[in-house]
Amino acid sequence: MSSKSFILAVIDGLTPALLERGLEGGRLPMLQALVEEGTYATGVTVFPSLTPVCLSSIATGAYPDVHHIPHLSWYHRGKRRVVEYGSSFPAMRAVGARQALRDSIFNMSHEHLSPNAATVFESIEDAGLTPAAINFTCYRGRTRHAIKLPGLASRNRWYEAVYGPKRFFFFNLFESDVTGAPIAVRSRLEGSIDAYAGVVGRWLVTRDGFDFLVFYLPDHDYASHLAGPQASIDALTRADAAIGQLADAAGGLDELLDRYAVVVCSDHGQTHVDASVRLQDSFGDLDVYPGRRRSGPEGFDIVVTASNRCGMVYRLEDCRLDIRALAERTDGARGLDVVLFREDRVAVARRGGQELRFRPESGGWRLDGDPDVLDESLYPNALERSWRALACPNAGDLIVTTADGFDFVDLGGRSHVGGGSHGSLGVSDSTVPIIGAGFDRSPLSDRPVITELAPLALAHFGIEPPASMAPAAEPTRA
Ligand SMILES: [Zn+2]
Structure with a gap:
């Protein structure tokens, strides 16, 4: 157990490759200093490698089977409607922009996230410590925060209050303290969200205002979607500067690391895409919801929610094809890669017409069929992540991913052609950099998974992780 506080900084969409290039080019003074003072590992994220899924895994220390957030865009079987957390503005409009905002800002943390998946914020506060979060979208905690804009809330049928970490700053909707930080969402491309986080983080460090802080920096992902994952170095330098403000507030890096253990990670990677594909086109003879009508799925065969490099197909009761027949429709389709489904309590992965069947067995995996379908060098930790x-x-x-260079068209007709995208099982979407500094010994295993971060933070404070969290991995690094 350590007397230091703990900072977890999350740079959205950062790949190990871009981080390493930025370090070599001398453009990231703060991250450089943290790597020199600490350790650096290449970790793996969960699947689908999309922000709502990954941030929920960081917050709960669990995979989607436990936290229940499946995708950026998914079909709610109970409510019989599509949930869209924000693939694009047209996709949000396609399902109703107000509903999409309600889902992403409020429902994800309060209704969709499983109540059985304890968050790191809840566990920290239950132990009598002070958790804090800035702009982190999976935020469920123990302290009630009233919305700052009640007029906007009542017009849009938003929640009047949410439960978040004790110190909670969420864009300009929730602020537990008056910090004077400006917010300007319209200049997103210039890094206005990260700049806000930097000012709030500086305010918190100056006051020693938390035991555990999640410092979330989304602007890099936004820039990387537009320009591609090799061209977002300017956005990364701004994220570096925002983390640097924490050190400035402490009086320098040494002072920061005297007071705080610091982890910097990403939630997922990105891949350059230069073509798009519509998942719906594999099912042209079926009635596919939402399509043009969005009033309800009655009478349709399937629901397709595709976004970025991952798509979901939900079979509705009247569909004449079974799940295997639906999966085989994607065999050989242009731009598609792996399709996953379950059959008789076994998981099935198909790629290029080849098939691998797998299930957990005595601490390992029982495999039948062609193991190359989920080759570890192409698809890290694929068995566990897919399962x-x-x-x-x-x-x-069905869960379907795109091939290298391909992006799915979302519900609003948009894709990221010419830029970056993510969501698949592939290496560049799935591997993330993780830096740890200010620890007595390296906290990271050789191949850390992002689900290890929440139990790592709890272990730092001597708190027993709740049963819903994966156990903290034994550090294997010197
Ligand atoms: Zn993204």
């Missing part, structure tokens, strides 16, 4: 994605009760009956 747990399929076991999420909100996942589709």
Whole structure:
């Protein structure tokens, strides 16, 4: 147990490759200093490698089978409607922009996230410590925060209050303290959200205002979607500067690391895409919801929710094809890669017409069929990540990913062609950099998974992780 406080900084969409290039080019003074003072590892994220899923895994220390957030865009079987957390503005409009905002800002943390998946914020506060979060979208905690804009809330049928970490700063909707930080969402491309986080973080460090802080920096992902994952170095330098403000507030890096253990990670990677594909086109003879009508799925065969590099297919009761027949429709389709589904309590992965069947067995995996379908060098930790994605009760009956260079067209007709995208099982979407500094010994295993971060933070304070969290991995690094 350590007397230091703990900072977890999350740079959205950062790949190990871009971080390493930025370090070599001398453009990231703060991250450089943290790597020199600490340790650096290449970790793996969960699947689908999309922000709502990954941030929920960081917050709960669990995979989607436990936290229940399946995708950025998914079909709610109970409510019989599509949930869209924000693939694009047209996709949000396609399902109703107000509903999409309600889902992403409020419902994800309060209704969709499983109540059985304890968050790191809840566990920290239950131990009598002070958790804090800035702009982190999976935020469920123990302290009630009234919305700052009650007029806007009542017009849009938003929640009047949410439960978040004790110190909670969420864009300009919730602020537990008056910090004077400006917010300007319209200049997103210039890094206005990260700049806000930097000012609030500086305010918190100056006051020693927390035991545990999640410092979330989303602007890099936004820039990388537009320009591509090799061209977002300017956004990364701004994220570096925002973390640097924490050190400035402490009086320098040494002072920061005297007071805080610091982890910097990403939630997922990104891949350059130069073509797009519509998942719906594999099912042209079926009635596919939402399509043009969005009043309800009655009378349709399937629901397709595709976004970025992952898609879900939900079979509705009247569909004449079974799940295997639906999966085989994607065999050989241009731009598609792996399709996953479950059959008789076994997971099935198909790629290029080849098939691998797998299930957990005595601490390992029982495999039948062609193991190259989920080759570890192409698809890191694919068995566990696929199994747990399929076991999420909100996942589709099929989960489909795109091939290298391809992006799915979302519900609003948009894709990221010419830029970056993510969501698949592939290496560049799935691997993330993790830096740890200010620890007595390296906290990271050789191949850390992002689910290890919440139990790592709890272990730092001597708190027993709740049963819903994966146990903290034994550090294997010197
Ligand atoms: Zn993204």
